[in-house]
Every structure is written in structure tokens, then in C-alpha cells.
Amino acid sequence: MPRFHAGxxxxxxFLCAGLHQPAMGQQGDAPELxxxxxxxxxxxxxxxxxxxxxxxxxxxxxxxxRVYRLAYRGxxxxxxxxxxxxxxxxxxxxxxxxxxxxxxxKLLIDKVFNKLLQSEQEAFENRKHTAINAENYDFxxxxxxxxxSGSFYVLDVKPKTKNKFLFQGRxxxxxxxxxxARIEVQPSKNPSFWIKDTKIEEVNMRVADFWLPAHNxxxxxxxxxxxxxxxxxxxxxxxxxxxxxxxxxxxxxTSK
Numbered sequence: 073m074p075r076f077h078a079g080x081x082x083x084x085x086f087l088c089a090g091l092h093q094p095a096m097g098q099q100g101d102a103p104e105l106x107x108x109x110x111x112x113x114x115x116x117x118x119x120x121x122x123x124x125x126x127x128x129x130x131x132x133x134x135x136x137x138r139v140y141r142l143a144y145r146g147x148x149x150x151x152x153x154x155x156x157x158x159x160x161x162x163x164x165x166x167x168x169x170x171x172x173x174x175x176x177x178k179l180l181i182d183k184v185f186n187k188l189l190q191s192e193q194e195a196f197e198n199r200k201h202t203a204i205n206a207e208n209y210d211f212x213x214x215x216x217x218x219x220x221s222g223s224f225y226v227l228d229v230k231p232k233t234k235n236k237f238l239f240q241g242r243x244x245x246x247x248x249x250x251x252x253a254r255i256e257v258q259p260s261k262n263p264s265f266w267i268k269d270t271k272i273e274e275v276n277m278r279v280a281d282f283w284l285p286a287h288n289x290x291x292x293x294x295x296x297x298x299x300x301x302x303x304x305x306x307x308x309x310x311x312x313x314x315x316x317x318x319x320x321x322x323x324x325x326t327s328k
Contacts (some may be wrong), residue, residue: 089180113213114206116225119250121205124319127251131282132163133313137172139305140185146298153180157189163313167193195237202237204229204252214242223247224254234301239272251275269293279309281317 111119136159143152154177160168169189174181195202202208214226224244231238239259255274270292277286288304 075235090219090220098226110216111225113211113227116213116245116250117206117211120245120252121203123250124203127282128163129224130315131161131311132315133311134161134282134284135159135308135310135312136161136284136306138269138301139307140186140188141305142180142300142302144180144298144300146294147296151177151180153177153185155181155185165197167196198237204243208232208235212267216247217244222253234261236261246283249278249283251278253283280311282311282314282315284309313318 110119136160138157140155140157141153144150153174155174156172158170158172160166162168174185208231210230210232212228213228214228217224217226223246225247227243228241229243229246230240236259238260239255239257240260241255243252243257244254245251246253253276255272257272258270259272270290272288272290274288275286277284285306286303287306288302290300291304292300292302294300
């Protein structure tokens with residue numbers, strides 16, 4: 073990018089950083105990270121991939137609402153915006169977005185929010201290259217965490233290629249369902265010279281037999297002193313068509 077342009081650089085940033093792969097749980101007392109996991113990193117990932125595939129095949133359709141919020145402070149001035157969007161998902165690859173309402177900066181709505189919806193569809197259509205699996209990431213087992221919200225395998229993840237839709241950092245895998253419950257990451261590829269740092273946190277929640285996004289929060293620092301705070305709130309899920317899951321995993325089960 074030869075010259076700094078606040079709207080354009082923010083749009084590029086959130087096309088990368090605002091994408092949700094799955095996640096951050098309820099914060100209270102810091103949970104204890106233990107070093108006594110019963111599975112290896114490879115076994116956890118194998119279980120995760122298998123269960124993700126089964127859940128993806130079983131989930132045929134759902135509907136939900138989202139609230140996007142963005143506040144930017146810095147050069148060349150402060151801006152904020154909010155947009156409410158309804159989503160209808162149909163298996164295998166259809167996502168229909170309808171903007172219910174929007175308010176605030178038209179620049180952020182047009183250059184960030186609307187492009188985010190387009191970019192999410194792009195990432196979804198290329199999910200083979202963005203999935204959390206051994207083809208796209210290297211995994212290291214960091215420990216085993218127990219908290220009031222459950223038990224989790226904690227994995228450090230590193231992408232094998234620098235792709236704008238991949239990330240690096242840490243993920244929490246539910247030890248019973250083998251689903252990604254939480255992530256704390258940063259983009260694997262800086263979307264712009266003007267972006268100094270981006271941190272992304274996301275939490276998934278269980279909806280019936282499935283794990284879907286609940287909350288996404290990213291904070292970005294711009295080299296000229298700007299600061300962007302971006303959130304997506306996911307709510308009002310309705311599973312409208314699903315097949316029964318054939319398998320139920322438990323923490324005692326090992327991979328094949």
C-alpha cells in the first residue's frame with residue numbers, strides 16, 4: 073500500500089482478522105493449565121477433524137442473527153458503526169446474508185462490514201484450505217485445562233503457509249465433544265504495513281449437537297497511532313434441518 077488510507081486499510085484488516093474460524097469462554101478466575109492430558113496432540117487433532125466432519129455433514133440448515141460493531145480511534149479521525157445481519161445457512165455451501173439495520177459511519181459499513189460478508193463467503197467456499205487440520209497447521213500440545221465451563225485440550229497452532237485466512241496462536245478443544253471452544257490468535261499474514269498488531273479472540277457455543285460461533289473480538293493497533301476495536305455477536309440460532317450424529321466422543325477415547 074503506497075499511501076495510508078484509513079478506510080481501505082481497515083477494510084483489508086478486518087477481511088483478515090474478523091473472519092471466524094472458531095473462541096473465548098466466560099472469564100472469571102484463571103483456569104488451571106495442567107500437564108496431564110490423556111491424548112497426544114496428533115490424537116486430539118484426529119478426533120477434532122473427524123467430529124468436525126461429522127457435524128458438518130449432519131448440520132443441513134440453520135438461521136441466526138449477528139451484530140457487527142466497530143469503533144476506530146486515530147488518524148484521520150474517530151469513526152464507529154453497527155450493523156445487524158440475519159443469516160440463513162443451507163448445506164453444503166450456501167450462506168444468505170440480509171442486512172436488517174445499520175448505523176454510524178457509512179465508510180465503515182461499506183468498506184468493512186459489507187466486504188466482510190463477501191470475504192466470509194469466499195473463505196467458506198475455500199474451507200478445505202482454511203480448516204483447522206494437519207494439512208493447514210502444525211500443532212503442539214500446551215496442556216490440559218479444567219475450569220467450571222469444562223475440560224479442554226490446549227494446543228498451540230502454527231500455519232504451514234502464510235494465508236490471509238489462516239492464523240497462529242492457541243486453541244482450546246473441548247475434551248468431550250472434540251470441538252474448538254475458544255481461540256486466541258493473530259493473523260498469519262499481516263494484511264498491511266500500516267497494521268502494527270492484531271489480536272483475535274473468539275468463543276464457540278454448543279447449539280444442540282453442534283458448535284457455532286458466539287462472540288468474536290479483535291483489537292488492532294495501527295502504526296500511526298490508531299486503534300480499532302471490532303466485535304461480532306452471534307445470537308438467536310435456530311437449527312432448521314439436521315441429521316442425528318452417529319458418534320459420541322468422550323475424553324477417555326483415543327484416536328485410531
